[in-house]
Amino acid sequence: MLALVAASVTGLPTSLVDPRPVAMAAPGRPGAPPPTVSETVLRRGETLEAALLRSGVARTDAFQMIAALRRAVDPRRLRPGERLLVARATPGETVGVTYRRSPAERHELTPEADGWTLETVRTPVERRVVAVAGRLEDSLFASMERLGEHASFTAAFVSLFEWDFDFAADSLPGDRFRLLVEKRYAAGELLGDGEILAAQYATAGRPILTVVGFADGHGRTLYYDGAGRAVRKMFLRAPLDFTRISSGFSHARQHPILGGMRPHLAIDYAAPAGTPVRAVAEGVVGSAGWNGGNGISVAIRHARAYETMYNHLSAALVRPGERVRQRQVIGRVGSTGLSTGPHLDYRIAKQGRFVNPLAEKFVPGASVPRERRRAFESHREALLERLAREAPFDSPRGRS
Numbered sequence: 001m002l003a004l005v006a007a008s009v010t011g012l013p014t015s016l017v018d019p020r021p022v023a024m025a026a027p028g029r030p031g032a033p034p035p036t037v038s039e040t041v042l043r044r045g046e047t048l049e050a051a052l053l054r055s056g057v058a059r060t061d062a063f064q065m066i067a068a069l070r071r072a073v074d075p076r077r078l079r080p081g082e083r084l085l086v087a088r089a090t091p092g093e094t095v096g097v098t099y100r101r102s103p104a105e106r107h108e109l110t111p112e113a114d115g116w117t118l119e120t121v122r123t124p125v126e127r128r129v130v131a132v133a134g135r136l137e138d139s140l141f142a143s144m145e146r147l148g149e150h151a152s153f154t155a156a157f158v159s160l161f162e163w164d165f166d167f168a169a170d171s172l173p174g175d176r177f178r179l180l181v182e183k184r185y186a187a188g189e190l191l192g193d194g195e196i197l198a199a200q201y202a203t204a205g206r207p208i209l210t211v212v213g214f215a216d217g218h219g220r221t222l223y224y225d226g227a228g229r230a231v232r233k234m235f236l237r238a239p240l241d242f243t244r245i246s247s248g249f250s251h252a253r254q255h256p257i258l259g260g261m262r263p264h265l266a267i268d269y270a271a272p273a274g275t276p277v278r279a280v281a282e283g284v285v286g287s288a289g290w291n292g293g294n295g296i297s298v299a300i301r302h303a304r305a306y307e308t309m310y311n312h313l314s315a316a317l318v319r320p321g322e323r324v325r326q327r328q329v330i331g332r333v334g335s336t337g338l339s340t341g342p343h344l345d346y347r348i349a350k351q352g353r354f355v356n357p358l359a360e361k362f363v364p365g366a367s368v369p370r371e372r373r374r375a376f377e378s379h380r381e382a383l384l385e386r387l388a389r390e391a392p393f394d395s396p397r398g399r400s
Contacts, residue, residue: 039083083099239344311347317330
């Protein structure tokens with residue numbers, strides 16, 4: 001069962017702002033009917049001039065409006081979905097235009113004898129801390145979507161655990177998740193998500209995974225596990241986002257092409273051709289290109305005598321000698337070499353010997369500095385107590 005739990009409001013207080021565009025309320029002649037309003041939604045790549053003309057605004061008026069808007073709006077930074085509301089007293093007489101960029105920002109244009117005047121209206125942004133809780137039924141993306149959350153929100157949640165938990169290999173139906181997140185509202189409408197303050201993921205057979213955001217004293221939020229160790233580690237758990245394991249690490253596996261029992265010292269991830277493949281750790285590319293039965297392959301050398309290999313790619317996006325960052329896209333899934341379909345053959349070697357990527361214990365992250373430890377513990381307890389109160393795991397509906 002899924003739930004979205006609204007918590008108490010923090011940050012700026014709610015400010016009452018008239019949500020009606022002021023240009024729409026322009027007074028008409030006594031006894032005249034009220035203005036009619038038409039709405040135009042900006043398309044991807046569309047200019048403000050094109051949108052105004054598509055709205056039926058005369059070209060001369062459009063030029064004057066854009067000249068007035070340039071004082072407050074960068075015309076190079078328009079976003080698809082922004083709206084123009086055009087009010088007309090008669091079919092040919094425009095009496096007001098509202099350019100609505102978001103629930104928090106709109107620009108009112110009203111006619112004057114010598115052109116158009118501009119008034120910018122900004123609605124105060126209200127910040128709320130919200131608890132989101134749910135149970136995994138199929139995929140985490142689908143489970144979050146049923147809560148009304150976007151894919152980018154789910155990706156932010158996953159990124160907190162990607163050093164310790166492989167959602168492709170480890171997640172199970174019935175797993176539970178909950179988090180506290182800051183959301184921004186204006187005039188009652190959601191503007192977007194802020195930082196995740198705390199998050200937990202519960203799966204069978206292992207302790208609850210906990211992540212807590214904690215300020216480092218320089219305005220940055222760093223994330224730590226429940227014991228105060230940084231969640232960011234040397235290696236990610238997986239090189240792909242949200243795929244499934246099609247073949248595990250084994251010293252004796254029936255080879256799908258060559259036949260017979262052969263070692264399979266890799267993890268195979270099934271994924272559509274073209275899926276981005278990411279470096280699991282920073283390092284230097286040792287080789288990139290065709291590698292016999294491995295097809296197009298990338299090998300990266302890392303610290304502490306580790307090396308990773310990414311095989312059967314459709315394309316390698318790095319060159320030998322290039323230094324890469326953790327999570328940098330280094331190639332795309334393919335089916336080159338000895339392969340029966342699109343997948344990634346992912347390998348890790350330590351001191352020249354292949355090891356099981358899912359069983360290897362990597363270097364843990366740094367801990368909270370000693371002088372900040374007490375502040376972290378107090379902060380952690382407050383967030384986790386609030387999370388447990390507002391989104392208890394044992395609640396049948398996950399709702400406070």
